[in-house]
Amino acid sequence: MAGAFTHFIICDVAKKRRSAIGVELWQLLNKHSQFLFLGAASPDLPYLSFKTGKINWADKMHYEKTNGIVINGYLDLKKVWANKTPAEEIKLVWLLGYASHLVADATIHPIVQAIVGPYEENKDEHRICEMTQDSLIFNEYKNNDISYGEFSSILKLCDESKYFEGLMDFWKNLVVRTYDDAEEEPRPSLWFETYTTAIDLAEGGSDIVALFRHIGIGEGFSYKTKEEILSQYPEYHSNYYQKVKLPNKGTGSFKQDGFERAANNVLNAWNSLYAGLSSEVSIANTLKNWNLDTGVDMDSPSKEITYWL
Incomplete structure (x- = not known):
């Protein structure tokens, strides 16, 4: 997957591009x-809670009916969008964030695979690659090294909202409907609590590695600063x-050919999704x-790689 902070920065950059999304959507994304x-x-939230159930x-x-949650939620919201409330606005913005994760992974992960090979056979190098890209993209667009505090404080604003529990119920319902053969109750509120607690505890070093995916892999890794990468690990850069x-056999820069x-x-x-709220659009x-x-x-x-045809 694209690194966790890369997902964060993609949304941060994209939501500011008013000319690319129009005033209405720009206002909605920035309002919530x-x-x-x-x-x-x-x-990624459930990765820290996977030991709490089967x-x-x-x-x-990440691997099964990956577009199902967005499709089900979007169709629900489309039915009521003409008379939307703040609760529906928040649900849509959350779904658009969720959709951004899918699109970013489908765009960026083929690059990571082209660089280091298939994930299952190169787990450690995947982690180093993604963490390096995370660090350098964060520095590029934030003009600073990775800050856990900024990420944590933004997520906590969600928990403080009166609409938060309704959103968690919405997500739970979507998970149940999408994976209707699963014999276990999904627990989004627990996923959120576990994830944000881990961010608070991550003060650098290898603790952060367990935060996002594939628990127990690369325990000796840590996020490097831009200066550390340039001076000590120039081959990473x-x-x-x-x-x-x-993926198309060429070469390029991660900033332009991956992130942008x-x-x-x-x-x-x-x-496309926003326009489809008032028109006929096939989300799939x-x-x-x-x-x-x-x-x-x-x-x-x-088995096409959609964004690299």
């Missing part, structure tokens, strides 16, 4: 931006950021049933 960021993190819900959201292998490509794909998806044409580790459309006969 904390829920946009929560949505962007949501497919089902790894985050794996389901070169191979994972400056001159990266691309993903941001543009997210903007296109947002525009916008958000495919991607394997989020590979970007492959699992429903396409030829």
Whole structure:
């Protein structure tokens, strides 16, 4: 997947591009931006809670019917959008954040795979690659090294909202409907609590590695500052950021060919989904049933990598 902070920055950058999304959507995203960021993190939230039950819900959201939650939620909201309330606005913004996670993974993860090979055979290098990209993208767009506090404080604003529990119930209902064969109750409120608690405890070093995915992998890794990468790990900067292998067999920079490509794909998806609230739009044409580790459309006969055709 795209690194956790990369998801965060993609939404932060995209929501500011008023000319690309129009005034109405721009106002909506920025009015409820904390829920946009929560949505962007949501497919990963259950990874820290997977030991609390038999089902790894985050794996389901990354590998099975990955567009199902957004499709079901979007169709629900479309029915009431003409008479929307603030609660519905927040649910839509959260869904758009969730959709951004899917699009970003489907765009960026094929690059990571082109650089280091398939995830299952190269787990540690995947982690190093993603964390390097996280660090450098965060520095590029925030002009600072990764800050856990900023991410944590934004997510906590969601918990303080009177609409938060309603959103968690909405998510739970969508999970149940999407994965109707699962014999376990999903617990979004627990996922949120566990995730935000872990962020608060992460003060740097290897603790943060367990925060996002694949618990127990790469326990010796930590986020490096930009200066550390440039001075101590120049090969990381070169191979994972400056001159990266691309799925189309070419080479490029992660900033332009990964991050900016993903941001543009997210903007296109947002525009399509927002327009579809008042017109006929097939959501499945916008958000495919991607394997989020590979970007492959699992429903396409030829297993196409949608964003790298």
